[in-house]
Amino acid sequence: MxxxxxxxxxxxxxLAHAPGDHxxxxxxxxxxxxxxxxxxxxxxxxxxxxxxxxxxxxxxxxxxxxxxxxxxxxxxxxxxxxxxxxxxxxxxxxxxxxxxxxxxxxxxxxxxxxxxxxxxxxxxxxxxxxxxxxxxxxxxxxxxxxxxxxxxxxxxxxxxxxxxxxxxxxxxxxxxxxxxxxxxxxxxxxxxYYAHPLYIEALAKSVEAAYAGMDRRPDALVTSYHGLPKRYLVEKGDPYHCQCAATTRRLRERLGFPTEEVVLTFQSRFGSEEWLQPYTVEEVARLAKAGKTHIAIMAPAFSSDCVETLEEISEEIKESFLHAGGERFDYIPCLNASExxxxxxxxxxxxxxxxxx
Known part of the structure; x- marks a missing residue:
């Protein structure tokens, strides 16, 4: 910089035609x-x-x-x-x-x-x-x-x-x-740019590259977005929830995954009021208890890895999944500075x- x-x-x-002392x-x-x-x-x-x-x-x-x-x-x-x-x-x-x-x-x-x-x-x-x-x-x-x-x-x-x-x-x-x-x-x-074809393609390629390096396919792909109070959607008309859903849907369609294999969640809740649901930390535990012992998780709302992905997802949310009976938890990094x-x-x-x- x-x-x-x-x-x-x-x-x-x-400047052209400017006086000499300009x-x-x-x-x-x-x-x-x-x-x-x-x-x-x-x-x-x-x-x-x-x-x-x-x-x-x-x-x-x-x-x-x-x-x-x-x-x-x-x-x-x-x-x-x-x-x-x-x-x-x-x-x-x-x-x-x-x-x-x-x-x-x-x-x-x-x-x-x-x-x-x-x-x-x-x-x-x-x-x-x-x-x-x-x-x-x-x-x-x-x-x-x-x-x-x-x-x-x-x-x-x-x-x-x-x-x-x-x-x-x-x-x-x-x-x-x-x-x-x-x-x-x-x-x-x-x-x-939540539905931009190159954005969806970049997300899909990151999933495919991660899956290619695994010895078996995960039982579910969790797309975790940063949270927002629910009333921001209900009272203020914030389009965030709809755009998150559109990103996950288009990603799933591009990957060709069945609907039940891709899960939309929200993380980073703050305070006591209701936020957009399902909450990631609770949903991964539910998946584990439902028998999905191997999940992959990504954070499409973040353009760069940060404390919410490297610490919250890779530590707190991972711990919730494993504590509930999960066996393997794979975090797919943000797009960062990839080509x-x-x-x-x-x-x-x-x-x-x-x-x-």
Missing amino acids: LDASQMTEAGAGR PPVPRAKIGVMLVNLGTPPATDYWSMRRYLSEFLSDRRVIDYSPLFWQPLLQLVILSKRPFSSGKAYESIWNRERDESPLLTITREQTEKLRARLAADLGEGVVVDFCMRYGEPSTISRVKAMQAAGAEKILFFPLYPQYAGATTATANDAFFRALMEIEWQPAARTVPP DHMAMIEAIVRNELQGWI
Whole structure:
């Protein structure tokens, strides 16, 4: 990731017909910004507390009245949760780079996309990434991209299925960043791609590759999506549940699996209210008790492996399955920076840039 001065210096020049004392102006470019959920900078208590406070204070994520929610969050939840969350992150931390896997993978995705676009677009396109929560912040990267000469920016939330708590809040942060820029670039946002043929194909190939390495076929394939309060669907009309169901259905059809062999579930429930069901941690136990002793599980809502997949699925949910009598539990990694995933991301970017390039 380049900083603002490096990107500006790389493309700076003088405007045609400008007076001699006119300051250098970067050549006009198009920006492509990938955005993911976010990550704490470290696993200690205060790093985790700051990150969780930002995340859980987002009204898109937790929509309770701040008069009720903030005292509960700041005085009760954040007095304990940073310890447990920090322990979870510690178990999957990338010690070589001293960062979370989500940050490592998102950076790799950005670098690969930059190389793919540079093949024919050269320096005319600036590719970078940001996080909705934590660093690098959305506003810092948008300002750096604009300073580098990006007069048009394509903002790409890496969420296949739309939800107010993911895609919408990422776009909110982008729009707020634009409000702080005097000379605003033109802006576009990438729509959800839950049924995109290349996305479904990439998911299917990841399943086929995983199954090819097993000595016997799993009894069930569990597609586990991050959870959402049920009332977000009922009261607010959030399309997330429908789009998750569509992804699983299209994946099953592409694989040619029978309906009963592919299971749709939701994980990461928070709080006491009802969330989208069935809950993954409970459903895998039910499958084990029903005699399905070997399952494979994947997380189609996540573009990169993170604490929800590497810790929650591979540890907590796996333990629930084995404790209920399951014998073999295979986790199929997220698409991450695989060639199939990067080909999909590139195809979507090029399609959304039509008229700009």
